[in-house]
Amino acid sequence: MKSLVGSKKKFLVFSAHPDDVDFGCSATVARLTSEGNEVVYCIITNGEKGVHNVRQSKRAMTLMREAEQRTAAKIAGVDEVIFLRQTDGSLENTLALRKMLTRVIREARPDIVLAYDPGNHAFDLFGRFHRDHRITAEAVFDSIYPAAGSLGFFPELAKANIMPHQIEEVWFWGTDKPNLWVDVSKTMDKKIQALRAHESQIKDVKAMEKRMRDRARDAVPTGRQAGKKKRIKYVETFRRLTF
Numbered sequence: 001m002k003s004l005v006g007s008k009k010k011f012l013v014f015s016a017h018p019d020d021v022d023f024g025c026s027a028t029v030a031r032l033t034s035e036g037n038e039v040v041y042c043i044i045t046n047g048e049k050g051v052h053n054v055r056q057s058k059r060a061m062t063l064m065r066e067a068e069q070r071t072a073a074k075i076a077g078v079d080e081v082i083f084l085r086q087t088d089g090s091l092e093n094t095l096a097l098r099k100m101l102t103r104v105i106r107e108a109r110p111d112i113v114l115a116y117d118p119g120n121h122a123f124d125l126f127g128r129f130h131r132d133h134r135i136t137a138e139a140v141f142d143s144i145y146p147a148a149g150s151l152g153f154f155p156e157l158a159k160a161n162i163m164p165h166q167i168e169e170v171w172f173w174g175t176d177k178p179n180l181w182v183d184v185s186k187t188m189d190k191k192i193q194a195l196r197a198h199e200s201q202i203k204d205v206k207a208m209e210k211r212m213r214d215r216a217r218d219a220v221p222t223g224r225q226a227g228k229k230k231r232i233k234y235v236e237t238f239r240r241l242t243f
């Protein structure tokens with residue numbers, strides 16, 4: 001199989017909660033790392049409201065979810081996970097949040113960013129349209145452009161030697177309008193394994209696995225779109241936007 005991106009690239013993936021990245025794109029991430037690319041995760045909130053045990057403290061929940069995310073990241077070949085530790089369910093697209101995200105982009109200096117699609121507005125799936133996902137989608141977009149690449153934004157960052165950085169492209173996952181179909185036939189098992197690492201969140205592992213495999217199978221393009229790709233078993237889809 002041809003590698004997904006030509007020369008080795010650095011990718012940065014933004015996720016509102018621990019586990020979103022694994023539901024959204026971890027099979028693609030596993031493929032990218034297996035082909036020698038570097039991938040970094042940035043998890044914005046603690047995910048501490050994903051509580052199934054009311055007696056667990058917020059602190060304990062945060063630590064457990066971070067540990068689960070680190071395990072899941074390792075499975076997908078990702079060594080670096082940045083936790084911004086914002087409050088679950090309380091994100092707003094503020095200047096403060098955009099400064100935080102801009103800083104992460106400028107410090108990580110990725111070629112390509114992966115994130116939720118801010119173009120989705122159908123409100124047809126509860127999970128996809130969680131407020132934190134919508135806020136993250138827009139705040140990441142706003143931070144990529146123009147803030148991360150412009151000296152005029154957050155001059156205090158440049159004064160601290162955190163210099164502007166212009167990414168090459170962004171791949172939005174969970175999109176209504178895909179234009180990039182990534183063949184993940186060889187790494188779908190890794191995605192399932194990574195999702196299993198989020199033990200506190202997934203009650204019925206078998207049902208989750210079936211749902212994920214069905215979705216990835218249904219996303220395989222058919223007919224003319226598929227071209228020569230008819231032997232593809234699973235895909236993850238993205239809307240790719242280039243500068």
Ligand SMILES: [Zn+2]
Nearest residue numbers: 016017020130
């Ligand atoms: Zn989420």
